[in-house]
Amino acid sequence: MSLYVMKFGGSSVGDTERMKRVAKRIADKQDEGHRCVVVVSAMGDTTDDLIDTAKQLNGQPPAREMDMLMTTGEQISVALLSIALHGIGRNAVSYTGWQAGFRTDETHGRARINEIDPRRVLASLEREQIVIVAGFQGMTVDGEITTLGRGGSDTTAVALAAAIQADVCEIYTDVDGIYSTDPRIVKTARKLKEISYDEMLELANLGAAVLHPRAVEYAKRHQVKLVVRSSFNHNEGTVVKEETSMEQGIVVSGIAFDKNVARVSILGVPDVPGVLAQVFGKLAEEGVNVDIIVQSGVQNEQADFSFTVSLDELDRAKEVIKEIHKTLPYREVTSEDNLVKVSIVGAGMVSHPGVAAQMFDVLSQEGVSIKMVSTSEIKVSCVIESGNLPSIIQALHSAYNLDTTEQAFVGGPKDRR
Amino acid sequence: MSLYVMKFGGSSVGDTERMKRVAKRIADKQDEGHRCVVVVSAMGDTTDDLIDTAKQLNGQPPAREMDMLMTTGEQISVALLSIALHGIGRNAVSYTGWQAGFRTDETHGRARINEIDPRRVLASLEREQIVIVAGFQGMTVDGEITTLGRGGSDTTAVALAAAIQADVCEIYTDVDGIYSTDPRIVKTARKLKEISYDEMLELANLGAAVLHPRAVEYAKRHQVKLVVRSSFNHNEGTVVKEETSMEQGIVVSGIAFDKNVARVSILGVPDVPGVLAQVFGKLAEEGVNVDIIVQSGVQNEQADFSFTVSLDELDRAKEVIKEIHKTLPYREVTSEDNLVKVSIVGAGMVSHPGVAAQMFDVLSQEGVSIKMVSTSEIKVSCVIESGNLPSIIQALHSAYNLDTTEQAFVGGPKDRR
Numbered sequence: 001m002s003l004y005v006m007k008f009g010g011s012s013v014g015d016t017e018r019m020k021r022v023a024k025r026i027a028d029k030q031d032e033g034h035r036c037v038v039v040v041s042a043m044g045d046t047t048d049d050l051i052d053t054a055k056q057l058n059g060q061p062p063a064r065e066m067d068m069l070m071t072t073g074e075q076i077s078v079a080l081l082s083i084a085l086h087g088i089g090r091n092a093v094s095y096t097g098w099q100a101g102f103r104t105d106e107t108h109g110r111a112r113i114n115e116i117d118p119r120r121v122l123a124s125l126e127r128e129q130i131v132i133v134a135g136f137q138g139m140t141v142d143g144e145i146t147t148l149g150r151g152g153s154d155t156t157a158v159a160l161a162a163a164i165q166a167d168v169c170e171i172y173t174d175v176d177g178i179y180s181t182d183p184r185i186v187k188t189a190r191k192l193k194e195i196s197y198d199e200m201l202e203l204a205n206l207g208a209a210v211l212h213p214r215a216v217e218y219a220k221r222h223q224v225k226l227v228v229r230s231s232f233n234h235n236e237g238t239v240v241k242e243e244t245s246m247e248q249g250i251v252v253s254g255i256a257f258d259k260n261v262a263r264v265s266i267l268g269v270p271d272v273p274g275v276l277a278q279v280f281g282k283l284a285e286e287g288v289n290v291d292i293i294v295q296s297g298v299q300n301e302q303a304d305f306s307f308t309v310s311l312d313e314l315d316r317a318k319e320v321i322k323e324i325h326k327t328l329p330y331r332e333v334t335s336e337d338n339l340v341k342v343s344i345v346g347a348g349m350v351s352h353p354g355v356a357a358q359m360f361d362v363l364s365q366e367g368v369s370i371k372m373v374s375t376s377e378i379k380v381s382c383v384i385e386s387g388n389l390p391s392i393i394q395a396l397h398s399a400y401n402l403d404t405t406e407q408a409f410v411g412g413p414k415d416r417r
Numbered sequence: 418m419s420l421y422v423m424k425f426g427g428s429s430v431g432d433t434e435r436m437k438r439v440a441k442r443i444a445d446k447q448d449e450g451h452r453c454v455v456v457v458s459a460m461g462d463t464t465d466d467l468i469d470t471a472k473q474l475n476g477q478p479p480a481r482e483m484d485m486l487m488t489t490g491e492q493i494s495v496a497l498l499s500i501a502l503h504g505i506g507r508n509a510v511s512y513t514g515w516q517a518g519f520r521t522d523e524t525h526g527r528a529r530i531n532e533i534d535p536r537r538v539l540a541s542l543e544r545e546q547i548v549i550v551a552g553f554q555g556m557t558v559d560g561e562i563t564t565l566g567r568g569g570s571d572t573t574a575v576a577l578a579a580a581i582q583a584d585v586c587e588i589y590t591d592v593d594g595i596y597s598t599d600p601r602i603v604k605t606a607r608k609l610k611e612i613s614y615d616e617m618l619e620l621a622n623l624g625a626a627v628l629h630p631r632a633v634e635y636a637k638r639h640q641v642k643l644v645v646r647s648s649f650n651h652n653e654g655t656v657v658k659e660e661t662s663m664e665q666g667i668v669v670s671g672i673a674f675d676k677n678v679a680r681v682s683i684l685g686v687p688d689v690p691g692v693l694a695q696v697f698g699k700l701a702e703e704g705v706n707v708d709i710i711v712q713s714g715v716q717n718e719q720a721d722f723s724f725t726v727s728l729d730e731l732d733r734a735k736e737v738i739k740e741i742h743k744t745l746p747y748r749e750v751t752s753e754d755n756l757v758k759v760s761i762v763g764a765g766m767v768s769h770p771g772v773a774a775q776m777f778d779v780l781s782q783e784g785v786s787i788k789m790v791s792t793s794e795i796k797v798s799c800v801i802e803s804g805n806l807p808s809i810i811q812a813l814h815s816a817y818n819l820d821t822t823e824q825a826f827v828g829g830p831k832d833r834r
Contacts, residue, residue: 016473023474050493056433057440057497058504065503068511069496072489076467079486080474086482087475094485099560120560143516143537 002167003125004029007039007135007157011174012231013077014044016084022231023084025172026130030090037121037131037164039157040081042073063108067137067147071097074134074153082132092130095120097137098145100160104138110149111138116163125164133160151212158215162222169224172231173210177238178203180402181255185390188403194239195253200226202345202379203254216240251355252346252400255393261291261339261383262314263371265306266321268331271298275328276305282324288317291341292374292383302331306372308383311337339371340389343381344396356380362399366392419584420542421446424456424552424574428591429648430494431461433501439648440501442589443547447507454538454548454581456574457498459490480525484554484564488514491551491570499549509547512537514554515562517577521555527566528555533580542581550577568629575632579639586641589648590627594655595620597819598672602807605820611656612670617643619762619796620671633657668772669763669817672810678708678756678800679731680788682723683738685748688715692745693722699741705734708758709791709800719748723789725800728754756788757806760798761813773797779816783809 006026013019022040029036050069054061061069078094085092101117124131135153138146148155154171161169176191178200183189195203197220204213211228219226219240229237269275276295283290288309295305309317314337321333342363349355356373359380363370372383384392397403423443430436439457446453467486471478478486495511502509518534541548552570555563565572571588578586593608595617600606612620614637621630628645636643636657646654686692693712700707705726712722726734731754738750759780766772773790776797780787789800801809814820 016470019474053433053497054500057436057501061500062503065496065499065509065511068513069493069500072492072496075489075492076486079482079489080470082482083471083478083486084474086479092482094482096485096562099562145513145516 001033001035003035003037003164005037005039005157005161005164005166005169006172007153007170008041008172008231009153009174010041010044010047010077012172013040013081016080019043019080019084020087022172023081023088023090025231026085027088027090030130035125035128037125037133037160037166038081039133039135039153039160040074040077041135041153042070043077043080046073046076064144067108067145070147071134071137071145074136078132078134082130085130085132090130091128092132093124094132094134095124096134097156098139098143100131100133101163102138102156102159104140104146104148106140106142106144106146108144108146111140111146113138113148113155113159116159118160118163121160121164151214154212154215155218158218158222158224158226161224162218167225168227169219170227170229170237171211171215172229174230174232175210175228176230176233176235177228178210178240178254180253181393181397182257185257186255186394186397188394188397190402190404191235192238192253193236194241196347197240197242198378199253199345199347200240202343202376203256211240250346251348251352252344252402253348254345255396255400255402256343256345257389257393258341258343259386259389260310260312261308261341262311262317262335262337263306263308263339263383264314264317264321264333264335265304266330266333267304268302269305270329271301271303275303278328279321279324280307283317283320286316286320288313288320290317292372292381294372294374308339308341308372336371338386339383340386341381341383342392342396343379344400345379346400347378349379350377358399359396362395363392366395368392418450418452420452420454420581422454422456422574422578422581422583422586423589424570424587425458425589425648426570426591427458427461427464427494429589430457430498433497436460436497436501437504439589440498440505440507442648443502444505444507447547452542452545454542454550454577454583455498456550456552456570456577457491457494458552458570459487460494460497463490463493481561484525484562487564488551488554488562491553495549495551499547502547502549507547508545509549510541511549511551512541513551514573515556515560517548517550518580519555519573519576521557521563521565523557523559523561523563525561525563528557528563530555530565530572530576533576535577535580538577538581568631571629571632572635575635575639575641575643578641579635584642585644586636587644587646587654588628588632589646591647591649592627592645593647593650593652594645595627595657595671597670598810598814599674602674603672603811603814605811605814607819607821608652609655609670610653611658613764614657614659615795616670616762616764617657619760619793620673628657667763668765668769669761669819670765671762672813672817672819673760673762674806674810675758675760676803676806677728678725678758679728679734679752679754680723680725680756680800681731681734681738681750681752682721683747683750684721685719686722686745687747688718688720692720695745696738696741697724700734700737703733703737705730705737707734709789709798711789711791725756725758725789753788755803756800757803758798758800759809759813760796761817762796763817764795766796767794775816776813779812780809783812785809 104111226240521528643657
């Protein structure tokens with residue numbers, strides 16, 4: 001008998017039929033002899049509808065009141081799922097975030113979990129109840145209702161799994177698991193059997209909102225074993241855990257790409273200390289998220305540097321840089337959109353030199369010119385022009401032997417990188 | 418500067434336009450220099466929609482989970498109303514029932530208020546905030562969410578007014594106030610300037626769900642001054658309080674009627690002690706609400722008695738009586754629907770004999786035969802066939818001088834009753 005946390009997203013409980021299917025799925029798990037704690041998001045479009053209504057009343061609704069409003073979405077879901085479970089003869093009990101013991105800080109709209117008091121959840125498990133907990137929400141010490149912001153429901157599930165020492169935290173979603181790359185782009189993309197937290201973090205863009213990085217970080221910190229699987233079939237899914245059994249043998253686990261990339265370059269910046277801090281401090285202040293930063297060499301006491309932002313933040317980034325000109329007399333600003341960031345990710349990379357060089361090889365054979373490069377222990381990212389992306393991804397996928405059906409040792413070049 | 422509790426029902430906040438109008442109304446009250454605590458029901462059909470969805474999942478949803486579900490309706494209302502108030506530049510704060518300090522017993526679906534801890538509401542008033550409280554809901558000492566059942570939002574408003582010692586509790590609704598009788602039936606029906614709690618209780622059927630008896634009882638017990646008024650205009654409304662200034666002079670304040678009446682008669686019941694207790698105990702057990710009970714004289718050691726129930730409970734009542742036959746060998750059961758209960762209500766009645774006789778006179782002049790009669794200190798009810806009801810009500814309305822434009826001394830017959 002294991003203790004499971006099962007998390008179902010909004011599309012999995014989008015209508016009463018799906019709600020019933022989820023209830024059946026939970027009942028099956030119980031019939032296998034397991035204890036179940038379930039975390040649910042708001043049904044389908046509920047959250048968007050609530051936001052729309054609020055905006056009709058007030059273009060800038062206060063965050064505290066939005067939290068009061070939004071948390072009803074999950075409360076409706078947990079109540080209905082519990083009602084559905086009772087409908088098939090199961091003893092279930094639903095809890096709001098605060099009832100389940102989620103204590104957060106006071107940052108309405110994107111609160112952080114301070115602690116979880118799981119006594120009520122554990123007491124219900126003792127009574128052999130299926131416990132249904134509202135995702136995405138908590139309460140401050142002053143009794144104010146908060147929401148956890150983006151990735152909140154995933155984080156709820158993982159945090160709860162850690163607090164009650166669950167054996168597994170299953171994230172049910174609309175895809176089968178984590179793939180070696182986007183199966184819509186590359187036909188030979190394979191579902192990964194397992195993957196490490198760090199790799200998962202790097203691959204977070206794959207499969208869109210399958211698993212929020214924040215939840216993965218939390219899982220890593222508390223060593224919660226995650227399984228990403230489909231709520232629509234019984235396929236096995238992908239296990240996310242610290243050490244994957246075949247880790248040493250695998251060089252590249254997956255290939256991620258991000259089409260939402262723009263580059264900004266600032267040319268002819270005086271080479272004095274504190275310049276980067278000034279530029280990126282100001283960007284951060286204005287809420288612009290910078291991804292890759294590259295500084296080229298210094299010539300004539302002037303430096304050039306480039307950074308990437310998401311496409312929709314390009315205009316804001318340029319405005320910020322323009323404003324900085326008053327205090328930082330650079331020569332010129334250029335920018336470029338229509339770019340893609342392609343990344344190869346693999347925990348085995350660190351012990352296999354030459355992986356990056358192979359990537360550059362493949363890109364060059366595809367006739368692609370590389371704009372920027374960024375590397376980490378387990379990742380190489382190249383920013384390139386968005387030419388024939390499917391062909392490029394497919395070429396990389398084949399080059400790193402990801403087309404084979406199982407994760408296995410990949411005999412990549414050993415003497416380069 | 419007064420402290421107001423303002424209660425708005427579901428139809429007053431049925432859509433965003435109405436919500437804005439309510440926000441404006443509250444802002445106006447604040448501009449007049451008053452402090453405001455607002456109680457709101459769920460928007461329009463929200464509650465019914467939630468029930469429908471639940472029933473699709475489970476024909477008999479558990480009460481505890483239904484409370485989790487239903488309370489979201491009011492939480493949405495309070496959040497949106499607060500958002501609307503912020504939209505017009507007001508500092509408002511919304512609270513769920515439990516946040517506002519409502520502690521109830523554990524009877525899910527129809528919990529009773531045990532106590533109210535108003536500290537949070539009072540602290541918000543100190544901060545010059547408009548406080549918006551979700552009606553209809555509370556929490557048990559164990560942190561379980563409960564609903565107060567029928568009349569719950571009115572009761573929330575009155576109970577909160579008592580707890581924070583508000584000067585007035587205004588119940589905003591879709592009618593102008595309490596009328597001397599139904600203005601849809603009698604053109605000369607007048608809005609009452611004031612009325613006592615007891616009269617209000619008897620007149621509860623007038624104007625349908627304008628004010629729930631439970632809230633009136635609570636108001637009477639805690640001496641909360643109520644004002645029933647329209648949320649769609651600024652007319653004055655009706656004041657409900659203990660002693661109305663002109664009480665001594667008024668004989669009949671209003672005429673109520675209820676078309677939802679059926680009679681059951683049990684004939685030839687053995688005249689032994691405990692018979693009534695047996696019959697009405699069983700009916701109560703089965704949840705059948707009995708209104709008027711009349712027992713006729715005893716002949717040959719057998720009694721006949723009759724009682725009224727609401728039309729939709731007639732079949733259940735007859736079933737119960739049928740079952741009782743096993744242990745109570747009565748001779749015959751008859752029943753009759755298509756009846757009306759007409760009541761004249763007035764606190765002054767007690768000091769004016771002959772009021773009942775005048776009613777019988779009027780009914781007889783209208784050619785109506787009276788089926789049952791029931792009286793109290795401030796009320797006479799007659800159950801009659803539902804003939805030409807408008808004509809009957811109009812005749813009574815005129816006979817008791819209710820057509821005059823102001824409440825005033827009514828020189829009714831003094832030597833009869």
